[in-house]
Amino acid sequence: MIEILKPVIIITPVLLVLAIGIILFVFKYQRRMLQHQEHVRHLQEIRQRQLLDATIQAEEEERRRVARDLHDEVGAMLALVKLNVHQLTAQSENKESGQQVKKMLDDVMGSVRQISHNLMPVVLEKMGLGQALEAMRRAIPAASGVALTLTCNQPDKRIEPKTELFLYRVVQELLNNTLKHAQASEVQLSLQYSDKDLLLTYQDNGNGFDYNSLSREPNSGGGLGLMNLQARLELLNGKFDFFSALNSGTKAIISVPIS
Amino acid sequence: MEFFLRQIYPWLIEVSSASALLPFVVGLFLLRKTKGVLFWLIFTHISLAIISESVSHLTVYLGAKNNIWVIHIYTLLEFLILSSIFYYSFRRPLFRKGIILAVVLFTGICLIDAFVLEGITQMNSLTKVSGNAMLILMGILYFYKIANDLTVTYLDQDPVFLLSCGILIHKAGTTMSYAMFNAALAASYDAARICIAIMLVLNFLYYAFLALILKRATT
Structure with a gap:
C-alpha cells in the first residue's frame, strides 16, 4: 500500500511547501514594491517642494x-x-x-x-514683520473705508527672513482681497509669538463668500490666490485654516513653526 | 494506520462534509449586506459544494454503488465558477482571453475524460489534474497582477487574493491524491482512503478559509 502511495506522500508536501512559498514571496514582494512606491512618492514630493520654493524665491527676486x-x-x-x-x-x-x-x-x-514699497517692503527687511504690518496698516488709503486693528505681543521680534516675507505676502493677499471684494469696514489682525510657533489671525467683517463650494471646485480659478497662500505656507510647514461664508466675513488662522 | 482508517477516517468524512456548511451559513448572514458580483460568485461556489455533497450522500442513501459521476459534474461547474471569479478580477484582455480559452479547453477535457478515457464511474484524475493546474496558473496570474498594479495595500483584505491563496494550497495539496486515486483504488481500498483523507483535510481547511473570504468580499 505504501509503495503505491509513495508519489502522493512525497510530492504532496513538496507542492504544499511550494504553494506556501509562493504566497509568502508575493506578500513580501508586494510589501517591498509598496515601500518603493512610497519612497518614490516622497522623493517626488520633496522635488515639488524644492521647485515651488525655487519659483517663489525667483518671484521674490524679480519683485525686488x-x-x-x-x-x-x-x-x-x-x-x-x-x-x-x-x-x-x-x-x-x-x-x-x-x-x-x-x-x-x-x-x-x-x-x-x-x-x-509693495513689491519689496524695506521696513520688513530692516525692522521685521510686526513693524512691516504696522506700516501696511498706515498705508491703507482712508478712502477705502477700512480700519485695520493690529495687535502683536512682540512687535520687535525678528524671525527667519523667509518666514517673515511669506507671512507678509499672505497678509498682503488677504488684505487685497478684503479691499477689492469684501466691502468690509473693519479688519482685525493679530500676531502672537510663542516659543515654538507664530499664530497669525486675520478677520474682516465683509461680505464673505461660499468658501466650501469654492474649495470643492479647485479648477474654477476663483480660489487660485488661496491655493497660492496654502502652497507658500506648506513650504514653511505651516497650517492654514480658512473660514468664510456668505454675509459672515472672512477669517484666516495661520500657524507656522518658528523655533 | 489501521487505527486511523477505522477510527478517525469515518469521523473525518463527516466533519469534511459538514465543513461546507460553515461558509454557507456565514454567507447567508452576509447576504443582506452585499450586492457585489464577487460575493455572489463565491457564494454560488459554496452552494455548489453543498449541493454536490448532498447529492453524493443521497445517491449512496438511495442504494447506488457509485457516486463518482457527481464529482465529474462538480469539477466542471466548480472550474466554471472559479474561472468567472478570475475573469471578473482581471482587466487585461490577454488574461481574459486566456481564461475563456482555458474554460473551453477544460470543458473538452472533462467530456473526453468522462465519456472516452476514464469513464463516468472512475475518478476523473486527468480532469482534476488539468483543472487544478489551470486554476493554480490563474491564481499565480492574479498574484502577478497585484504585485505589479499595487492597487491593493493590504493583501489580507483582498478576497480574490485570499481565494487565490486558498486555491493554490488546496489544489497543490489534492492534485497528487486525485492523480493517484484510481491506481490506489486498484491496489487496495485503504490506499484509496489515504488519498481521500488528504483531500478531506484540505477540503475542511479550504471551506473554513472560504468563510473568511466571504466576509472580506462584503467589505
Missing part, C-alpha cells in the same frame, strides 16, 4: 529687482522731470498749469513709491 528699478531709476527720473518743470514754471508766465503738472508728477511719484 523691479522695486529697485522703480525706486532708483523711474523715481530719480521723475524727480528730475519735476525739477525741470519747476524751473520752466518759474520762467513761465502761466504758473497755474505748471503747478498742475507738478501736482500730477507728485501723484505719479507717490504711486511709483507705493508700488515699489
Whole structure:
C-alpha cells in the first residue's frame, strides 16, 4: 500500500511547501514594491517642494529687482522731470498749469513709491514683520473705508527672513482681497509669538463668500490666490485654516513653526 | 494506520462534509449586506459544494454503488465558477482571453475524460489534474497582477487574493491524491482512503478559509 502511495506522500508536501512559498514571496514582494512606491512618492514630493520654493524665491527676486528699478531709476527720473518743470514754471508766465503738472508728477511719484514699497517692503527687511504690518496698516488709503486693528505681543521680534516675507505676502493677499471684494469696514489682525510657533489671525467683517463650494471646485480659478497662500505656507510647514461664508466675513488662522 | 482508517477516517468524512456548511451559513448572514458580483460568485461556489455533497450522500442513501459521476459534474461547474471569479478580477484582455480559452479547453477535457478515457464511474484524475493546474496558473496570474498594479495595500483584505491563496494550497495539496486515486483504488481500498483523507483535510481547511473570504468580499 505504501509503495503505491509513495508519489502522493512525497510530492504532496513538496507542492504544499511550494504553494506556501509562493504566497509568502508575493506578500513580501508586494510589501517591498509598496515601500518603493512610497519612497518614490516622497522623493517626488520633496522635488515639488524644492521647485515651488525655487519659483517663489525667483518671484521674490524679480519683485525686488523691479522695486529697485522703480525706486532708483523711474523715481530719480521723475524727480528730475519735476525739477525741470519747476524751473520752466518759474520762467513761465502761466504758473497755474505748471503747478498742475507738478501736482500730477507728485501723484505719479507717490504711486511709483507705493508700488515699489509693495513689491519689496524695506521696513520688513530692516525692522521685521510686526513693524512691516504696522506700516501696511498706515498705508491703507482712508478712502477705502477700512480700519485695520493690529495687535502683536512682540512687535520687535525678528524671525527667519523667509518666514517673515511669506507671512507678509499672505497678509498682503488677504488684505487685497478684503479691499477689492469684501466691502468690509473693519479688519482685525493679530500676531502672537510663542516659543515654538507664530499664530497669525486675520478677520474682516465683509461680505464673505461660499468658501466650501469654492474649495470643492479647485479648477474654477476663483480660489487660485488661496491655493497660492496654502502652497507658500506648506513650504514653511505651516497650517492654514480658512473660514468664510456668505454675509459672515472672512477669517484666516495661520500657524507656522518658528523655533 | 489501521487505527486511523477505522477510527478517525469515518469521523473525518463527516466533519469534511459538514465543513461546507460553515461558509454557507456565514454567507447567508452576509447576504443582506452585499450586492457585489464577487460575493455572489463565491457564494454560488459554496452552494455548489453543498449541493454536490448532498447529492453524493443521497445517491449512496438511495442504494447506488457509485457516486463518482457527481464529482465529474462538480469539477466542471466548480472550474466554471472559479474561472468567472478570475475573469471578473482581471482587466487585461490577454488574461481574459486566456481564461475563456482555458474554460473551453477544460470543458473538452472533462467530456473526453468522462465519456472516452476514464469513464463516468472512475475518478476523473486527468480532469482534476488539468483543472487544478489551470486554476493554480490563474491564481499565480492574479498574484502577478497585484504585485505589479499595487492597487491593493493590504493583501489580507483582498478576497480574490485570499481565494487565490486558498486555491493554490488546496489544489497543490489534492492534485497528487486525485492523480493517484484510481491506481490506489486498484491496489487496495485503504490506499484509496489515504488519498481521500488528504483531500478531506484540505477540503475542511479550504471551506473554513472560504468563510473568511466571504466576509472580506462584503467589505
